[in-house]
Amino acid sequence: MPQEKQHPGFIPRLISPRELFAEGNRGCQGCGEALAIRQILKAAGPDTIVCSATGCVEIISSPYPETAWRVPWIHVAFENAAAVASGVEAAIKILKKRGRYHDRKINIIALAGDGGTADIGLQALSGAFERRHDFTYICTDNEAYMNTGIQRSSATPYGASTTTSPAGKESIGQTTPKKDMPMIAAAHDIPYVATCCPSYPMDLLAKAAKAFNTEGPSYLHVLSPCPTGWRHESHLTVEIGRLAVETGVFPLYEIIEGRLKMNVVMEKRKPVKEYLKHQGRFRHLGPDEIEEIQRIVDEKYVRLLRRAEFDRSLER
Amino acid sequence: MGIRTGMEVSIAISEAVKLSRAEVIAAYPITPQTHIVEELARMVADGELDAKFIMVESEHSAMSACIGAAAAGARSFTATAAQGLALMHEMLYIASGLRLPVVMAVANRAMSAPLSIWGDHSDIMAERDSGWIQLFAETGQDAFDLTIQAFRIAEDERVSLPVVVNIDGFTLSHVIEPLEIESQEDVDRFLPPFKPVIQLDPDKPISIGPVGFPEIYTEIKKQQNVALVESYKVIREIWNEFRDMFGREYHPVESYRTEDAEILIHIAGSTAGTARIAVDMLREKGEKVGLIRTRLWRPYPFEDMKKAVAGVKAVAAVDRCLSFGGQGGPMCSELKSAMYNLEEKPFIAGFIAGLGGRDITIEDFFTIVKETKKMLEEGGGGEEYRMIGVRE
Amino acid sequence: MTEKKPGWKEYPLAAVISKPGSCTYHNTGDWKTMRPVRDDSKCDKCGFCWIICPDAALFMGEDGYYEVDLYHCKGCGICAHECKKSAIRMIPEEH
Structure with a gap:
């Protein structure tokens, strides 16, 4: 069962009221990324530096002279959020040592979309993980290049229609399965990897807090529904994120020191159709394609469950 | 110390x-x-x-x-x-x-x-x-x-x-x-x-x-x-x-034996060492040749450059870079541009040398000076630039 | 008369923005076509609407209810859709 339903006594008083990602930003109505970042910064607190990649978040949050950021923020380019964060992290370490910076713990975040992470930024990300910088990489995944107008990325799921993988007479849209970024991150043997979604705020906040408290690199993969690019109604952003979890399309899990743990395990998953049906990007799909998507999702889900079971057995 | x-x-x-x-x-x-x-x-x-x-x-x-x-x-x-x-x-x-x-x-x-x-x-x-x-x-x-x-x-x-x-x-x-x-x-x-x-x-x-x-x-x-x-x-x-x-001096454009010079070799970087020897040898032969070396490339030292070339007949601008399809070398182009609006300006001959580690020898500088003199005698003009040491 | 725009000397170095959260002055409230209205009799003040608002456009009032900041609310309708008590509904915005 999804976490919030298990906890009817949702207690907002436990969550910081400070809005470090400001109201008045230019995100679309119902933007899943803006929501994710707002929640994540509540876990991060003000002693945080954000290194943003180019993309939706950067554009909506920083049209001069307006900024949505109430924490120090730097945007350099598209493919190098992790490299910039490497420099910031190294600088703060040495400056602290030389007594030239606050002695407090500073959370360093590299923030990028799925394109900035799984495509153009993958090399910088891999390098920074391998070098073991003490930072948190956050991928807000809306499954395409939304900022430039909904072009496919390697994180676009099978069957989704985008402007560069359009569904047509000869095409079902995206013909390849979604690149498994969290597992690529985990393959660097970093201490903390988690998938999360702002539809599960308590889960997201807890994972963000864990990531920030991890010594060394951590990775959060945040599914961020996008009404504009996924072509769903803006009020469904949270619902669709929830359906992604409830159908197993986007399982919530953590990999702590290499051990995988499922966070929300459903006895009975909803059929993927429930998730697909609200979204215009999947509207063209026929029963065969939906069946294929169900097969892909089932297989990956079972594999995750088995892995979780195996990893649990190692703990005994 | x-x-x-x-x-x-x-x-x-x-x-x-x-x-x-x-x-x-x-x-x-x-x-x-x-x-x-x-x-x-x-x-x-x-x-x-x-x-x-x-x-x-x-x-x-x-x-x-x-x-x-x-x-x-x-x-x-x-x-x-x-x-x-x-x-x-x-x-x-x-x-x-x-x-x-x-x-x-x-x-x-x-x-x-x-x-x-x-x-x-x-x-x-x-x-x-x-x-x-x-x-x-x-x-x-x-x-x-x-x-x-x-x-x-x-x-x-x-x-x-x-x-x-x-x-x-x-x-x-x-x-x-x-x-x-x-x-x-x-x-x-x-x-x-x-x-x-x-x-x-x-x-x-x-x-x-x-x-x-x-x-x-x-x-x-x-x-x-x-x-x-x-x-x-x-x-x-x-x-x-x-x-x-x-006790060490640095200038945006540095000159060597430019007093009374009629022809200046212009270059940047370590090749200036070789150019200096070439200048000394040419001077011994009575040739009025000097050397200017760009130390500061950006911001471009327009005034220093104008001063450095004032009164000379020609500058042999040597670039270790070829601007394909353009004027030859970027430093030569810049020099020409800097001089363009001056009433009295030297003839500027462009040379490309030392590409991809090819040595620039003392003899190359002799050739450069000789060619510049020849172009000058012919009233300037001709090719925009010449490549030195390239085999036909 | 048009407003005189700042000259190049008047901008901060590298266009750095030194006022944190300055977009708060941006009226995104005028984007909306629908706006949320709360029924106090149904609301149990759980605050879920607050944490799932992408625009930080809800805030806790003195009586514990979450009030809508209409200057920033873009009218996405997530709060109304997500409210477990159906205490929020969207009504057409009057402009």
Whole structure:
């Protein structure tokens, strides 16, 4: 069962009221990324530096002279959020040592979309993980290049229609399965990897807090529904994120020191159709394609469950 | 007091970086720059230099990390060459656009293809307009001094721009030269700790690198250009101070035996050493030949250049870079442009030499002077440029 | 008369924005075509609407109810859709 339903006594008083990602930003109505970042910064607190990649978040949050950021923020380019964060992290370490910076713990975040992470930024990300910088990489995944107008990325799921993988007479849209970024991150043997979604705020906040408290690199993969690019109604952003979890399309899990743990395990998953049906990007799909998507999702889900079971057995 | 010693020039640059108390070094290996960062890595490993050394996975990330480090308030350094510099290209514009005082040494090398690890200036010329202050070293001592000065210039709050120190790959980077290594105490006196103008600080949260709409972009670029143009004064000021402290002089354009000269050879970098010998030999034969060497390439020292060539009949402008389909060499083009509106201007002959590590010999300079004289006698004009030493 | 725009000297170095959260002055409230209205009799003040608002456009009032900041609310309707007590509904915005 999804976490919030298990906890009817949702207690907002436990969550910081400070809005470090400001109201008045230019995100679309119902933007899943803006929501994710707002929640994540509540876990991060003000002693945080954000290194943003180019993309939706950067554009909506920083049209001069307006900024949505109430924490120090730097945007350099598209493919190098992790490299910039490497420099910031190294600088703060040495400056602290030389007594030239606050002695407090500073959370360093590299923030990028799925394109900035799984495509153009993958090399910088891999390098920074391998070098073991003490930072948190956050991928807000809306499954395409939304900022430039909904072009496919390697994180676009099978069957989704985008402007560069359009569904047509000869095409079902995206013909390849979604690149498994969290597992690529985990393959660097970093201490903390988690998938999360702002539809599960308590889960997201807890994972963000864990990531920030991890010594060394951590990775959060945040599914961020996008009404504009996924072509769903803006009020469904949270619902669709929830359906992604409830159908197993986007399982919530953590990999702590290499051990995988499922966070929300459903006895009975909803059929993927429930998730697909609200979204215009999947509207063209026929029963065969939906069946294929169900097969892909089932297989990956079972594999995750088995892995979780195996990893649990190692703990005994 | 400094010590006089013999040292590989790459190592001397590393010494300069150490004496400058660099805080973050992010670099990636590429010939002929590698000795610089190897030495810095060793210094950090041996505890001689208390800095963070980030062995990044590409030059693009090297510059990105330097940008991040400088934005966090650390004195940052990198070094590269050729393909590595080209890979940084995008980041170079951002470093200058964000007004971050990163310092970089470039061991100048030819651009592929065909692959060449050997020296010329085509790497840095492709970055001419990236908004960096660009300096050229002729000798090992230059390289050492300019590196220390580069931090001082970059971090001056009137400047706040990145600086690149160019050293010729192999012919300077890999040679052992006698030079003065200054003491830590003296360098500390010359170069105070970095006080960032722009800094990522949770107590004063700023947003660096916002979106600039057409409404503001031109103004921000004007601001940046004025800073670069006016850095000239600051550079002069810092060079004067350096001279007073260490006794070595630096000028934007440096002249050798230019008094009464009719023909000047113009060049940048270590080849000036060979050119100097050629000038001496020609002078012995009674030829009125001198040498001018560009030390400061950006901001371009227009007035110094005009003064340097005033009254001469011709300048033989030698570039170690070919601008394909254009006027030949970028430095020659710039010189021609600088002279164009003057009433009295010398004839300027363009030469391309020393591409991809091809030696430029004393004889080559004889040929260059001879050809220039011939063109001059024929009333100027002719080809825009000639390539020296190319086989038919 | 048109407003005189700032000259290049008047901009901060590298266009750095030194006022954190300055977009708060941006009226995104005028984007909306629908606006949320709360039924106090149904609301149990759980605050879920607050944590799932992408625009930080809800805030806790003195009586514990979450009030809508109409200057920033873009009218996405997530709060109304997600409210477990159906205490929020969207009504057409009057402009």
